[in-house]
Amino acid sequence: MTERQLFQQHLAPTSTEPMAFPVSRAKGALLYNDTGKTFIDLIGGISVCNVGHCHPAVVAAIQAQAAEYLHVMVYGEAVQSPQVQYAALLAGHLPPSLDCVYFTNSGAEAVEGAMKLAKRLTGRAEIVACHNSYHGSTQGALSLLGDEYWRSAYRPLLPGIRHIRYNNREDLQQITVHTACIILETVQAEAGVVAPDPGWMLALRQRCDETGALLVLDEIQAGFGRTGTLWAFTQYNIIPDILLLGKALGGGMPLGAFISSHDKMQALADKPVLGHITTFGGHPVSCAAGKAALEALLAEQMVESVAAKEQLFRSLLQHKAIKAVRSCGLMLAVALESYEQVKAVIGYCLNTPGELGVFTDWFLFAPDCIRLVPPLVISEAEIKQACVILLKALDQCVGE
Ligand code: PLP
Numbered sequence: 001m002t003e004r005q006l007f008q009q010h011l012a013p014t015s016t017e018p019m020a021f022p023v024s025r026a027k028g029a030l031l032y033n034d035t036g037k038t039f040i041d042l043i044g045g046i047s048v049c050n051v052g053h054c055h056p057a058v059v060a061a062i063q064a065q066a067a068e069y070l071h072v073m074v075y076g077e078a079v080q081s082p083q084v085q086y087a088a089l090l091a092g093h094l095p096p097s098l099d100c101v102y103f104t105n106s107g108a109e110a111v112e113g114a115m116k117l118a119k120r121l122t123g124r125a126e127i128v129a130c131h132n133s134y135h136g137s138t139q140g141a142l143s144l145l146g147d148e149y150w151r152s153a154y155r156p157l158l159p160g161i162r163h164i165r166y167n168n169r170e171d172l173q174q175i176t177v178h179t180a181c182i183i184l185e186t187v188q189a190e191a192g193v194v195a196p197d198p199g200w201m202l203a204l205r206q207r208c209d210e211t212g213a214l215l216v217l218d219e220i221q222a223g224f225g226r227t228g229t230l231w232a233f234t235q236y237n238i239i240p241d242i243l244l245l246g247k248a249l250g251g252g253m254p255l256g257a258f259i260s261s262h263d264k265m266q267a268l269a270d271k272p273v274l275g276h277i278t279t280f281g282g283h284p285v286s287c288a289a290g291k292a293a294l295e296a297l298l299a300e301q302m303v304e305s306v307a308a309k310e311q312l313f314r315s316l317l318q319h320k321a322i323k324a325v326r327s328c329g330l331m332l333a334v335a336l337e338s339y340e341q342v343k344a345v346i347g348y349c350l351n352t353p354g355e356l357g358v359f360t361d362w363f364l365f366a367p368d369c370i371r372l373v374p375p376l377v378i379s380e381a382e383i384k385q386a387c388v389i390l391l392k393a394l395d396q397c398v399g400e
């Protein structure tokens with residue numbers, strides 16, 4: 001059997017049409033397969049590989065930590081240097097009220113932890129989320145998901161969840177003294193890159209302060225420089241009560257985190273103890289990799305390069321088939337007429353006749369948009385080459 005056949009036989013599917021894309025090596029912003037074809041990666045593992053695939057410092061940190069120790073004890077009992085050092089580094093780059101990190105296995109687990117923390121802190125049960133939001137696929141995170149089509153198959157879900165319209169002032173009144181927290185993406189990713197109105201963000205913060213509801217910002221996709229600043233929330237002059245990180249947090253290794261103040265986090269430690277339990281959360285190898293990735297992101301000034309690269313994409317993506325380009329840093333949505341067009345373009349880019357292809361994708365709630373979230377290290381030359389192929393794909397699939 002070929003590996004593709006083994007994939008089809010033994011790996012549980014997530015869709016009827018997986019890309020089944022064979023990858024043999026990845027470096028920087030490039031992916032390689034075993035037939036000698038190279039792909040410019042415009043997805044970066046869906047906002048994971050911000051510092052590029054296999055950054056040498058990340059690989060070295062993984063190797064060094066793997067030689068020291070792997071798993072030793074469930075989260076929260078042993079003093080593990082990679083966890084401690086990484087939490088301290090994160091705290092050093094966050095406001096003082098976000099100085100305490102709970103490391104998890106994944107983004108969804110961080111979301112679950114934040115919901116639990118908000119319930120414990122406020123003694124309230126209601127949670128507010130936004131339409132067109134995505135926060136993960138576990139049952140709690142899925143209850144927050146802002147689209148009935150995607151969540152309806154799993155009812156009953158968590159009770160007490162209400163959805164409001166992102167960027168809608170009137171709907172902020174639905175945050176009340178019964179609300180434990182509102183959870184939202186600082187920039188909505190799966191909605192097809194929808195940025196908040198700065199005035200709305202300020203009003204949201206104010207409404208949370210008035211009602212005692214906690215503000216939880218999900219920067220699982222938007223964090224680590226993706227939107228042009230290290231954290232997206234700093235662009236809106238607000239500070240969340242709980243910040244959610246994942247994806248790029250582990251530098252390519254699995255890792256998530258919910259972050260709050262030292263005082264607030266005490267709520268999980270007592271009455272009952274063990275307010276959130278995870279065996280592998282904060283795995284030492286993941287923390288070592290994540291710390292090395294954040295250090296590289298800062299030392300190599302990758303965040304500072306984001307705005308110019310965003311503009312380069314925007315200036316090159318000119319085609320009559322493109323209806324709009326929405327972007328927040330290197331998170332771009334290229335809107336076409338339909339999902340069929342998007343699918344054809346993605347397919348063309350993967351199966352280009354030449355030795356160079358482009359790896360791209362679509363969005364859950366914006367199927368008429370092509371998703372571009374490349375590693376932040378993508379070079380100008382790679383952006384230009386990728387756009388040539390994208391435009392060619394539009395010519396071929398949609399027409400000149
Ligand atoms: N939050 C956002 C904004 C995400 O995009 C995702 C994943 O795509 C998650 C949460 C869930 O993260 P994970 O897939 O690691 O559970």
